[in-house]
Amino acid sequence: MRERKRGPARIVRTLLPVVFVFGLAVGNASTVAAQVENQESPIVTCEACHGDPRFLVGKETAEEQAALLVPDSLLLDTVHSQLKCVDCHPGPAMGYPHGPQVAVGCGTCHESEQTDWEVSIHALDVIEDGDAPTCAGCHGVHEVYSIDDRRSPTYPLNVATMCGRCHADPSIIGTYFSSPEEAQARVAVEQYHETVHGAALERAGLALSATCNDCHESHRVLPASSPESSVNRANVVKTCGDCHVGILETYEEGSAHGAAYREHLRGPTGHEAPACVDCHSAHSIVEADEPRWFVGVVEECGKCHEDVYETYFSTYHGQVTALGFELTAKCSDCHTPHNMRPATDPESSVHPLNLVETCARCHPEANQSFVRYYAHGDASDRERYPVLFWSWLFMTTLLVSVWTFFGLHSLFWLIRVTIERARGTGHGT
Template identity: 35%
Template sequence: MPQGLTRVLGGIVVLGGLLVGAAIVSAADAPTADECLACHAERGLKREKREPGRPDALFVDHAALKASAHGGLECVACHSTATAPHERLPRVRCTDCHDTVPAVLAEGAHGNRRAKARAAAPTCTSCHGTHDVRPVAAITIDICATCHVPQVSQYRKSIHGKSRGRGDSEAATCRSCHGAAHGVLAKSDSRAPTYHLNLPRTCATCHADPELAKRHNIAVGAVYQLYMDSIHGRAVSRSGLLVAANCSDCHGAHDIEPRTEPTSRVFRASVPATCGACHAGVQKDYVQSIHGREAARGNAGAPVCTDCHSAHQIRRTEAAPWQLDVIRECGTCHAESLRTYRDTFHGKVTALGFARVAKCADCHGSHTIQPASDPRSAVSPARIVTTCRQCHPDATRKFTEFQPHADPTNSARFPGLYYSWLFMTLLLVGTFSFFGLHTLLWLPRSFAERLGRRGANPPEES
């Protein structure tokens, strides 16, 4: 063997021996947990000099460590350079073991915050703890509250938070909506479960389950399907419109409350303001209308947006089915007006399913409804001719004297119509009664005469 090669191989053997020896010595010098706790079990142990981002206390609760996810590991598994005693140790690198987490975390909101070096950016220990390492299943909302104080405060007061507090394991938590902890994405990220266009599907994980709705006495079990068929749902799912209302726009995000709670966004008295967040012009008209003023005074019978448009099944107002259905909706309060309307030509045509005739809103308006005595009303004396001319271009003042809600049985309000109706009714009843009786009395005589003629003229024998 050449002398040069022999020297190289010899050097490699010596170097390998030194490395193995160093490893053996290092392993032998590595302190045990008991040796570490000889100092770190002291509760008052602190750093001599404060370091930003690192805890001052150096006390280690051995019982908590043993009960943690790392309970079976030695101290040097994380503090690999530790000796007994030791000076300042470098930061622990969780990624030495959890090597798949950084890639996931880097894509998420928490990882991005770290990348931007923000002071409040969370670290592994922010959520999992230090020596009392918590597994993901043990990370509760209290951990989220260390950073997200206002959101968690709202959640605790919400229907979800209260249900969770009562022990309901099916109530939504942070992870239910935001996803896995390491992969939490900002709501502005189109991949996030809380992104505007994705949120309905996220809510649907619970609210599309009819069995869950039964278990929790949720009034509308198929709410997701109803929403997706609505004008808002189609705008979100088919058109991708970020301005279209989704679940949180109406119900809130962390502060969701039942509609029976006065502080809820969908509490009856709050509905106009909630809808007005998008439909500002409509809200302005509504609050000035007779309906809006009555609702503001606390009249529970005054209609709000959801009475006419529904909550989750909102349809386009130019659609004929909705225009016909809303007539019946008006009748839930104005039953007498609906009854008299149905007696008119307009009412009879709409009852047959045709929408191209005058309906309630065509004459009275929709969001701007005022009493007929109010000059702003579309049926006030000052404006009624203009209103009628929308369909009848040649309408005159005389034309507007037609009473669309006249009741012929009301003698006090419509005496002329009443007595005309009474006269015609009596005439009709009298005529039919007289000739009906005449027919009944004549019938026996007619039969008798026919039989008499038949007896007087017997058939001839063949």
């Protein structure tokens, strides 16, 4: 807090506004200022004028006029309570009239935030069109509060509204994000409120949940296509993993997806390994036991694992899932959600040694013979499913022979009956 001076200086200071009132009353601010300067001491405070609307004239609109009212008390309980007006406005210290005065950049004292902001898409836009936020645009000009202060626009519970000022404004999103591939940017704010993160923050008041700047950063905000962006495919797993530490560990340590993600490998269908957002999305993340999402994930697996996807739907579990039955086994029930491993890996949930346990979650009676059931039986795959292949071949051959035999039999029979009828020698005629 600023120390108030005592003694004669204080008396002069108290009297000054009276002098000003008088001076302004006769309509000449410069004369007043000159009188003050003549007292040979630069004791004229900003407060004397900027704390009293009567001195603040000369702006065109009422709004501009009101913005000139910056009493000392405005700074008192902000993060900048230790600063003097002239720390940010060195110019006016020279006296009045002080002419158009620009404040020093916030970056003068906050270098690292400035450096981050300067490379952001926002800074780029500020230079070109001025539609994006500057420091004061997000934090406020004089009423700058700590990021842990409930009143700050940057407090977690207020961030979505703060970003939403522009990112939910139809004129901004209509101008900047009108192309079809920018659909995500148009709905970001609207969808956020419905997500598990938004609900946790806004309804449950859980300030630890993710909001815009947790995923996008606060200052180095970049388009998803930028390799440096925190939401770029290459970095998003770490971004989510900063909070979901345990899941990141599982995913990274040993899962086939984590390994392929790290090595930039592609699967059999040419797809890259899935990152968190492929299965969970970015702005529509719901609770992981939400049934509709869960069924959607099966389709997502299918985009990259086409063959097993098809075989799954030819099994009992798959057909029941297709009918909309939610309790039956989906891909991740047998393969775990984040620890997918090849069946040959002894730690895989579908390794022969672990299958009983995996199936027993839902089939308590499961034993070694029960788990011989084929989860992806593909009868045309002789190498992988020989028993299935040979039984299929045997059954098919049997079926075809039987049908052929009886088909031919009936045909010959028909021919014979027709001929006999024509000759008039048929049975019973």
